[in-house]
Amino acid sequence: NAGVTQTPKFQVLKxxxxxxxxxxxxxxxxxxxxxxxxPGMGLxxxxxxxxxxxxxxxxxxxxxxVSRLNKREFSLRLESAAPSxxxxxxxxxxxxxxxxxxxxxxxxxx
Amino acid sequence: xxxxxxxxxxxxxxxxxxxTMNCSYKTSINxxxxxxxxSGRGLVHLILIRSNEREKHSGRLRVTLDTSKKSxxxxxxxxxxxxxxxxxxxxxxxxxxxxxxFGTGTRLKVLA
Numbered sequence: 001n002a003g004v005t006q007t008p009k010f011q012v013l014k015x016x017x018x019x020x021x022x023x024x025x026x027x028x029x030x031x032x033x034x035x036x037x038x039p040g041m042g043l044x045x046x047x048x049x050x051x052x053x054x055x056x057x058x059x060x061x062x063x064x065x066v067s068r069l070n071k072r073e074f075s076l077r078l079e080s081a082a083p084s085x086x087x088x089x090x091x092x093x094x095x096x097x098x099x100x101x102x103x104x105x106x107x108x109x110x
Numbered sequence: 111x112x113x114x115x116x117x118x119x120x121x122x123x124x125x126x127x128x129x130t131m132n133c134s135y136k137t138s139i140n141x142x143x144x145x146x147x148x149s150g151r152g153l154v155h156l157i158l159i160r161s162n163e164r165e166k167h168s169g170r171l172r173v174t175l176d177t178s179k180k181s182x183x184x185x186x187x188x189x190x191x192x193x194x195x196x197x198x199x200x201x202x203x204x205x206x207x208x209x210x211x212f213g214t215g216t217r218l219k220v221l222a
Binding site for chain 1: 213
C-alpha cells in the first residue's frame with residue numbers, strides 16, 4: 001500500500017497562475033483533508049471532505065477550491081496564486097481519528 | 111486561531127534523558143492526539159487520548175490529559191537521537207466533525 005500520495009512534490013508559480021495539487025489514498029478512508037504549514041504556525045486546515053461527494057471549509061479556505069473526485073482522490077486548486085499562498089501543503093486521510101499524511105507539496109509563489 | 115499551543119517551542123536534551131512537552135487548548139474536546147513530524151516530511155500519528163482518560167502509555171511514550179486545565183503532556187522516556195523531530199498536539203473541538211486543529215509544535219533535538 002502506498003498510503004497517501006501527493007503530486008507534485010515541488011512547484012514554483014508566478015502570481016496569478018493557477019494549479020491543482022493532487023492527492024490520492026489507497027486505504028479506503030472516508031475522510032480527507034488539506035492543510036497548509038507555514039513556519040511557526042503549525043498546520044492549518046484549508047478544506048476537508050467527510051465522505052465522497054461532500055466538502056467543507058476549514059480555518060483558511062480563501063483562495064482555494066477543492067474537489068472530492070471519488071473516494072480515493074481529493075484535489076486542491078489555486079485559481080489565482082498569490083505570494084501569501086507560499087507554503088507546504090499536506091493532504092491527509094482518516095477513517096476514524098488517526099490521520100495519515102502524505103509527504104507534502106512545497107509551493108512557492110513569486 | 112490556534113486551538114493548541116505547545117510548550118516549550120524548542121527543547122534540546124542529551125540522549126537517554128526524558129523529554130516532556132505540553133499542550134494547552136481552549137475549548138472542550140472529544141479527544142486529543144499527538145503527532146511527530148521529521149524534518150520535511152508528513153506527520154505521523156503517535157497516540158490518542160480520549161476526554162474521559164487521564165493517562166495513556168505506548169512504548170516509551172506517556173500522555174496525560176487534564177480536562178479541567180485544558181492541557182496535555184507528552185513524555186518521551188530514554189530519548190534517542192532518532193526522536194529528534196517536531197511534535198504536535200491536535201484537538202477535535204466539536205465531537206464528530208473530525209475537524210482537527212493542530213498546535214504550533216515543539217521542536218525536539220536529542221543530542222547523541
